[in-house]
C-alpha cells in the first residue's frame with residue numbers, strides 16, 4: 001500500500017476515517033493493472049528522494065507497482081521526488097504496454113504536484129493509443145486521483161483548523177469548549193442545513209422560495225437587482241480572505257459551519273421586517289446590519305445603504321462578528337473589543353473604508369472633552385448600557401483596539417486567543433497583553449489627548 005501511503009504521510013491520514021476504505025479500494029484496482037520486472041545484475045540509477053532531496057545512487061534488482069527494490073530495501077514511487085519518480089519509472093516500464101502508461105499516469109495524478117495533474121493526461125493518452133480498451137480504467141483512475149486530491153485537501157484543512165486552537169499562550173488552559181472541526185461530508189451537510197434554515201427564516205418574513213447565490217464561504221440572499229448582487233458577490237470572498245488574513249487565519253480556511261448566510265434587503269423596512277418576523281428582534285433605530293449567531297450557525301442581515309462604502313463597511317463589520325463567533329470557540333470578547341475589533345477590520349479590509357474617518361473624530365472628541373473611557377470599557381450588551389450616547393462605544397472601542405494592535409499586535413492576538421479559550425478578559429489582558437485594564441484605559445486616554 002506504500003504507493004499512496006508514503007507521500008500522504010505528512011497529512012495525518014489518521015484524522016480521516018474514510019481514508020482506509022478509499023485506500024483499500026485503490027489498492028485492489030491498481031493491483032489489477034500492476035506491472036513489474038526484474039534485472040540481473042541490477043541496474044544502477046540515480047534517484048532523488050522526497051525526504052532529504054538528495055540524489056542517491058542505487059542498484060535496482062526489481063521494480064513493480066509499489067516501487068523499486070534492491071540491497072537498499074524498497075523505495076515506493078511516492079517516496080521519490082516527482083521528476084525522479086517519472087524518469088525512473090520510464091526507465092523500467094514497458095513502453096509498448098498500455099497498462100504501464102496507465103499506471104504511470106495514475107502515479108503522476110496522485111502526486112501533490114501541479115506537473116502531475118497535467119502530465120498524467122499525456123500518459124493516459126499514451127495508454128489509450130496502445131490499448132483503446134483501457135478507456136474505462138483510465139476514467140476510473142481519474143476518479144481515484146481526484147478523490148485523493150480531495151482527501152489531501154480535506155486533511156490539510158482539518159489540520160489547519162485544529163492548529164488554530166492549539167498553541168495557546170503559555171500558561172493558558174482550556175475552560176471553554178472549542179468548536180469541533182467538521183470533515184467534508186459534515187460541511188456539505190451543514191451547507192444544506194444552512195440553506196433550509198435560511199429559506200425558512202425568510203419565509204417567516206414573507207419572502208417565499210428565496211434562492212441564494214452561493215460563494216465559497218457565503219449563501220447570499222439578495223433582494224437587489226441581479227447585476228448589483230453579482231458585483232457584490234464577486235467581492236465577498238475577497239473580503240473574507242482579507243478579514244481572515246488580518247486575523248492571522250491561514251490561506252482561505254473556511255471557519256463557518258457550512259457557510260454563513262447573508263441577507264441583503266433593499267430597504268430599512270425589509271431589514272426590520274426580517275428582524276422582527278424571522279429573528280424576533282425589534283431593531284433600535286439607526287441599526288443598519290446585524291449578525292445572528294444560532295449555535296454554530298451565522299446569519300447576517302443588512303440592507304443596501306445609499307453609500308457604497310458605508311454599505312461595504314457594514315457588511316464587513318457584521319461578517320467579522322460571524323467569523324469571530326466561529327474563531328476557536330464561541331466565547332465573546334468584552335463588548336468594547338467585540339465591536340471595536342469589528343470596526344478595526346472594517347476600516348482596513350478595503351480601500352476607501354469610511355470607518356476611521358467616522359469613528360476617530362468622535363472618539364477623540366469624547367476623550368478631549370473629558371469623557372470617561374473606563375465607563376465605555378464597562379459597558380455591555382447584556383446590561384443594555386452599550387453603545388452609550390450617540391453610540392460612542394463604537395468610537396472608543398475602535399480607538400482602544402486600534403491602539404492595542406498598533407502597540408503590540410502579537411499581544412493582542414494572544415489576548416484574543418486566551419479569552420477564546422475561556423480566560424477572564426481582564427486577567428488575560430494583564431497576563432497576555434501585559435497591562436491592566438486601568439493602565440490600558442489611561443494610556444489610550446493620554447495618547448489621544450495629544451495624538452490624532
Ligand SMILES: [Zn+2]
Nearest residue numbers: 317321339342
Ligand atoms: Zn457590531
